[in-house]
Amino acid sequence: MRHLTDFVSGKFTAWIVFALAIVAAGILFATAPASTGTVAPTAGLPASTQSAQVAELQKQLPNSDAGFALVVFDRGGAALTEADKTAIAARGAALAPESLGGQLPPAQFSDDGTAALLPLPLPAATDSDAQGERVADLRATAKSDLPEGLNAFVTGPEGFQADVAAAFQGADFRLLLVTVIVVAVLLLITYRSPWLWLVPLAVIGLADGLAGILVKQLANVFGFTIDASISGILSVLVFGAGTNYALLLIARYREELRRHENRRAAMSQALRGAGPAVLASGSTVTLSLLTLLFAELSGNRALGFACAIGIVTAMIFALLVLPAALVIFGRGLFWPFVPTFGSESPTEHGFWSKLGHGVSRRPVVVVIGSVVVLGALALGALNLSVGLSQVQQFRGNPESAQGQAVIDEAFPAGQSAQTIVITPTDALQSAEAIATETPGVDAVSVGAAAGSITQLSLTLAAEPQSDAAFQTIQDLRAAYAGAGDGASAALVGGTDATALDEKTASAHDEALIIPIILAIVFVVLLVLLRALVAPLLLIVTVVASYFASLGAANLVFKTVFDIPAFDTNVVLFSFLFLVALGVDYNIFLVTxxxxxxxxxxxxxxxxxxxxxxxxxxxSAGILLAAVFAVLSVLPIIALTQIGVIVGIGVLLDTLLVRTVLVPALVFVTGDRFWLPSHPAKVLALPARELA
Known part of the structure; x- marks a missing residue:
């Protein structure tokens, strides 16, 4: 390793490394084609699920790619007037040319007379941009020439898809801009230097840009779909992890500058000291992310693929490009706090030294106190629930959510959801009878047919994506599976069925991937520390920190933001990021x-x-927590929840677990912490002499 560290920090070779990085980056940026990623996130159900099979079979039916919107009118709960009804009829006539058949039936009025509903089948949209423009035109038409006080909302599948796409429009730039500002401010505060912060920021920014290009190019090769949410998380992760590595390296470099007069020798030694920890940390995060390739949901696989590439890129730049850049600029980069040769490190008798001595005097009390704090926070996760409705997906109140709220209040609960049954045509009567007799199904109508299949459209009694709706879907599937005729081949899909299948697939991914991540972290710590007791204790602290942050976040969301549940993938993603990134600090400290x-x-x-x-x-923990908090820039609840959980968890890691609990565990166990190895005895004689 010495040859590599000497090469990176050499008088002439540092310039070669730096120049090669700039040239390679320039070539990639210049030759990269335009992005082909999607805007709105997609879950990507496996083909084995009934929802995916129904969606595939629907392609055989006439107008299978048609869109569907709902236009709802109301007066804020007051009864609609005759003038309102006349205006609604006029809006229906104005919207009719936009519909699939060129005409619309009269609006359906609620039983209490407070709302009107206009179903609007639409031709297929060519892409999300065209869909968004069409929804904007529909909303303008629906709201035109209405009596004062009468509201119109375009919602339904088309409205929600347009609002989700709008939420992610320009997400890459917004997230990147806010992330860069947050990192720049925190680096400036950390180093208190007018220019030192610029070097790690520029290097990690370059790594982020290259990672984005590499991910999009390789995604095309391997068949992954990279949407805006994945691109946003990728940037946050690269900046967060990359800056962590930079902070560790610069801190060790500054320490070595006090011991070596030659800055190149200091950097070479700093790389040998911090390099293994960065490699171990980055490898742990990368391997943990790659476990997502075993997931059922293709969106999870794409996230793991993209973020693993991002971490590797950040690690390479932190270990090769950043050292070369720091050596080139010399000691003056640290001005006005330049570490001079032979000076005493301020950390030797500073706050952290005093904290370490304080913890060492009462380690058992510290362990008990830390466990009580973590346990109390973890209690908040006892009533945790998973699964958000469409309306609850947004932070804010877009028009689709407002319209859906009116429908939920004024019409039967399942009015706006689409539940589809694809049945063999020769078993149509039996399939229709089973659907009608199933508890929770309000209405059944026969739809389009093609070849040997026919579609049934069902209206459920339960609120969309509720537990009751999911139970009805399960009952339907069980009834068809148990049918003694051709109806046993019927498949149930649609909005509620898709949400149920996504929830089931996500639970499968959690049960499979979480143990694998823990095993990877344990093996990496085992190899790195050449010990057995230490990895076991460190894994326990990581898991305790995760449950504490999950419980604290659950309390915050329910009591402060009135969000009743976590989004489907939040639990898995939060565990992945917290455990994989939390072990960074374990590695930095314990190595x-x-x-x-x-x-x-x-x-x-x-x-x-x-x-x-x-x-x-x-410093690294506060910076990482702030960077993940940047995810809340987008008005999507799932990203906000990930940002808050990871932010709380990282702060717990850095302020309590890594700096107090782990040292206390070491003091309690003593040399047994390193069993079966004995690092404390390697240089026992010099240690005694030193004492």
Whole structure:
């Protein structure tokens, strides 16, 4: 490794590394074609699910790619007037030319006379941009020339899809801009230098840009769909993890500059000291992300693929390009706090040294106190629920959500959802009878037919995407599966069925992937620390921190934001990011503690490691929490929830677990922490002499 570190930090070779990075980046940026990623996120159900099979079979039916919207009119709960009804009829006539057949039936009025509903079948849209423009035109037409006080909302599948796409429109740029600003401000505060912060920011920014290009090009090769939510999370992850690596390296470099007069020798030593921790950390995160390739949902697989490439790119730039850039600019880069050769490190007798000594005096009390705090926070997860309706997906109140709220209030619960049954035509009567007799089904109508299949359209009694609606879908599927004739081949799909299948697939992904992630983290720690006790204790702290952050976030969302549940994929993604990134701080602290234990002994080694890394771990944690909080820039509840959970978890990791609980566990277990190895005995004699 010495040859590589000397090459990266050499007098002439540092310039070569830096120049090669700039040239390679320039070539990639210049030759990269325009992005072909989608805007709105897609879950991507496996082909084995009934919802996916129904969607595929529907392609055989006439107008299978047609759209569908709902136009709803109301007066804020008051009864509609005769003038309102006349205006609604006029709006129906104005909207008719836009419909699939060129004409519309009269509007349907609610039983209490407070709302009117106009179903609007639409021709297929060529892409999301065309769909968004069409919905905007429909909304303008529906609201034109209405009596004062009468409201019109375009909702339904078409309205929701347009609002989701609008929420992600320009998401890449907004997230990147806010992320860069947050990282720049925090780096400026951390280093208190007018220009040092520019170097890591520029290097990680370059890594983010290249990662985005590589992901989109490789996604085309391997058949992944990269939507705006994945691109946004990718940028947040690259900036967060990349800046963490940069903070660790710069802190070690500054430390070595006090011990070496030659800055190149200092960087070479800093790379040898911090490099293994960065490699282990980045490898753990990358392997954890790659476990998503085993997921059933293609959206999860695409996220794992993209973010793994992003982490590898950030790691390469942090270990090769950043050291070369720092060496080129010299010691003056740290002005006005330049680390001079032979000066004493301020960490030796600073806050973290005092904290380490304080924890070492009462480690059992600290462990008990930390466990009580984490356990109390974790209690908030006891009433955790998963699954949000369409209306609850947004932070804010877009028109589609407003319209859906009116429908839910004034019309039968399942009026706006589409439940579809595809049945063999020769079993149509039996399939229709089974649907009619199933509890929870309000209405059944025969739809289009083609070849040997026919479509049934069902209206459910339950609110869309509710537990009751899911139970009805399950009952329907069980009834068809148990039919003794051709109706046993009938398949149930549509809005509620798709949501149910996504929830089921997500639960499968959690049950499969979470244990694999824990196994990967354990194996990496086992290899890195060459110990058994340490990895077990560290895994326990990681899991405890995750449940504490989940419980705290659940309380925040329910009591402050009135959000009743987590989105389907939030639990898995939060676990992945928290465990994979949380282990970073374990690795940063414990690898340094192992290094110092061989020189000083376990107890003083941990105190010295905490003194040296406590500041950088805290800075990195605060920065990472702030970067993930940037996800709340987009008005999508799922991203906000991920940002809040990861933010809380990272702060718990850096302020409590890594800096207090883990040192206390080391002090309690002593040399047994490193069993079956004995790093504290490697240099026992010099340690005694040093003491």
């Amino acid at each position: 340094r503690a192992r290094e110092e234990a061989g020189r000083l002994g376990t107890r003083p080694g941990m105190i010295h490691a905490l003194s040296a890394t406590g500041g950088v771990i805290t």
